Amino acid sequence: MASQTTAALQAEVNRLQLQVDTLKAEQGNEHISIGNYILARLAQLGVTNVFGVPGDFNLGFLDLIEDHPTLNWVGNCNELNAAYAADGYARVKEHSIGVVVTTFGVGELSAINGIAGAFSEMVPVLHLVGAPSTSQHAEKPMLHHTLGDGRYDAYIKAAKQVTAFQSLLSNKNDAASQIDRALTESITLARPVYLSLPTDLVHTQISSDRLHIPLSSTPPRNDPSVEAFVIDLIVQRFAEAEGDAIVLVDACAIRHDVRQEINDFLRKTGFPVYAAPMGKTAVDESFERYGGIYLGTITQPDIKEKVESAKLILSVGCLRSDFNTGNFSYNIPIRRTIELHSDHTKVQFATFPAIGMKQLIPKLTERLLFYRASASKIEVPRFIATVPEEAHDIISHTWFWPRVGKFFKPRDVIVTETGTANFGILDVPLPEKSVLVSQVLWGSIGWSVGSALGAALAAQEVGLGRTILFVGDGSLQLTVQELSVMIRLNVKPIIFVLNNSGYTIERYIHGKHRKYNDISNWDWPSLFKVLGDPEEKFSKTYTVHNKQELSQLLEDTTFAQADKIQLVEVIMDKLDAPRALQVQAELSGKTNFYEVAAAV
Template identity: 65%
Template sequence: MASPSLSPLQAEVNRLRLELETLQASNASELIEVGNYLLARLEQLKVTNMFGVPGDFNLGFLDLVEDHPSINWVGNCNELNAAYAADGYARVKEHSIGVVLTTFGVGELSAINGIAGAFSEMVPVLHIVGVPSTTQQKAKALLHHTLGDGRHVLFDAYVKAAEHFTISQRIITDKDTAAAQIDRVLTDCMTRARPVYLTLPTNLVFEKISSERLKIPLSHAQPPNDPDVEAFVLDEVVKLVKDAGDGVVVLVDACAVRHDAREEVNALIRKTGYPIYSAPMGKTAVPETYERYGGIYMGSISHPDVKEKVESAKLILSIGSLKSDFNTGNFTYSIPASRTVEFHSDHTKVQHGVFPAIGMKELLPRLTERLEPCSHKSPVPDFSAVVPQEDNEIITHAWLWPRMSKFFQPKDVIVAETGTSNFGLLEVPLPEQAVFLSQILWGSIGWTVGSTLGAAFAARESGLNRTILFIGDGSLQLTVQEMSTMLRHGLTPIIFVLNNAGYTIERCIHGRERKYNDIQNWNWTGLLGVLGDAALEKSRSYTVHTKRELSDLLETKEFAEAGKIQLVEVMMQMHDAPRALAVQVELGAKTNAYSAL
């Protein structure tokens, strides 16, 4: 049987071979343009859509993109939305990356909020920036899109900005090193699961270089664990598990998905039968239909039965945790380190001891091999959705989310905007192989519109089902333009617009009656006509005011089949909010401690 360390070891061998092949490449090798070399690498990574906005310093490269047989140029309404779309694409199309192309200066700075969100939430996105020619760079010419103050901006302001929000930056300055720079930045993007930054000068796009390196695929593999240290860690964890007996629970979080450990987690829980719970950012990391899945743990905000089961466990195997405020119930986790083993992509923490460079991707399968099934399977809470029998027709959050859970189908991609949608969906189960997208850590309102665009492309390519977006009327106004891009490319998401007259999450936090939380109401059902479907051939729009109207629509076969893009305006009360959001806000109010005005 092959050693589990073979893959990372082979990856390192392949990397060294790439460097050797570059040195040995002869004039007889097949030549390829620098721009097409980059596209060939993206094709190998199964990238089939590129997002972005044309600009005068990326137009030459765009000629190659448009002529490429398998990479589609999407073309967005602005760079921020393009970065959001690349983020959503990468989240859904696992084992690939998202790609956004901008021009330098004005374009890349417009995209930077979207790139920062991908960095915060560990999403692999390549940001390609078309930049002036190397001749112009050396001359420090006073070009448009520069700051006009004489600074050599390509190696100062813009790249310095990118350094804060990308894990790796590569500045191509000559054709001889271009292939190695491209390979390095793409490898960093994949293995470290964060955005990277690559400049492409106008005069080098069509320069010819050797194609030899393309014969060796890039690797996603992490560096191998040190065998001796790993063996020690395994012994320690196994001992703790045995001492805990049937008091072991598993808590899975976002990094298990971002760092490609989903299969390893599922193998662990199915062999052992340990109860498993998820943090909010880890929702759908394991199937929520699995009989040993107990629901969402978020500290004090958790349902009491979930809170009791997790916090009373003798040992918690925490996989891929990310302990931000909204992901932990405002830091109210009650799981001390003395009862916890944490598995991460690049280290393992056993109680109070930290073991660097012992990653979960390799460690978890070996741990699974050594563990035995539970001798007594303790019961887990029933994570199900019960639609409440309210004595009125008002669409409330308490009713909406359990009712929506009955509408979802296996393999649906469900996108939740920051605020009421995100908190509401956390508390209902999603069906088998459903994918849940939310931006709990970065929390940029409007992110979901661009993300839905990227997610819909990825869902179509990956054989998934419908793409369904839940967003408030306030958030949608920030990035609404990207619905026109959905129309242009024939995507068919279902978009539920929760019309509650403004920023409900902000009202919950502060300024309940303040005007700054108000917005101008739009004609939501006329929007898709304005954005490109004047004849209403590609879209349908609806407004629902009551429980009955919404239920009737959800039960309509044509609507559920999602054959065209559909927008549903859901009329809701201004101050209504999901239970979890109300509790989160109450906890947050104590730390924000706004003075009375």
């Protein structure tokens, strides 16, 4: 607790010092270009790889990136994939951010779907756009990449909808403060931000004084008196429940960096813990008090009973989207719920703004140590996945997911695509210190491919293990170009392509036999030859048609070492899907009223 209080105080001192420097507008003796100021700040935040696509308005800035001693320009096939990669990079490289660089208009709009996904899922990403010069912004000539009507501000207005902060750098006097504010907003709020850098400001010199003061992601201090009242109130609710409580962790426990605090809470108090889909791997899944995934009515019966029968639920960082709650089917009333969030706390029907969980949890831990003996006796279902015995040799989802679960190792980074993979992985225990990267809320088809590139690069930087991607054939066709970047950079993910002849999740929501859910079948084993490795020096492909072939491959030590980029085409039935997806899709289909509309 003392260290957290010290960190919060130091962060506040740093913020105040930056404000003082801004007001004084000091120019100092040491100068740096605006472009290099940005790069210096990124290096301070631990950024090593920068994603994006060259364009005529960002080329001068790309020179600086390429010449920088610690930053690497990745270079993607398109801006959308670059934004996806920056998203995946930020998710794996904690306490840092993802960075994507695009060009004015055509480039930045191509990336905006990826940036919107980062906003939706609370991922810190800097979207830096190379823009026309300040004089061109003032005079508004009919430049290429404009809309032809003089609205140079149209794109920043679009960015305003999907970023937490936006700035068009327009002069040297406040450039440093605008850059610092953007980056601070991103790392504090866990959201993407937008900076537009005109061509003539890239090399403009400014003071480097502010670089001596580090940026901080530490949230503002909780008001001590209000926080003390809230803790007393929560302790009282635990007493009324006689310690019959469970913990439910969700996305914001990961996004807002409280995994250490909540794991410390769980080990010291002994309360059972469960996770929502977006909170998977927030808690070590081999932890003896971890019981699995809670997903409303879709939940496995033994888990559902334990969660919903508890007298009190301590919800940590909940994000109640449809796919994260079993179509809003949680059966845990507000009167039995306490919610901890990054910027507020809810105790039943009362909300306490500006009381954040990062500082509150350690203090709550100390107050609830009393319950360890009784909490440790609350039964927790054993979270295991048994590979079923099936009479056929077809690779079914029921068999596939627990089988590949035995292939995982500690510290693996596992990336799953929207659809079958997101749902299939839920009931599979992941090893100690592994990381799951998935996009449940935004759900952009093809996101996982670019994200896997960013995740693999980040995994190398932070000392994690293999990157393993699960993606459907339909999804991969949307963003397949990024496999060529993986080959060029010599990153070595294992890619399981679930070949089920189209969009399975869409089939289950509606149109099971409709042509619009079909796709062309590609020659997947030949893919790497086309995308940059014609002699297969850096890659290897496989096709598995049945359980025996897949098991043999998973048990192959050379394959498991992942010393090349590897693609495994897994032949599956197009009408097969994980149990959770089938139930969720049925619920979603009913919500969309497709059958009613068809009847009318």
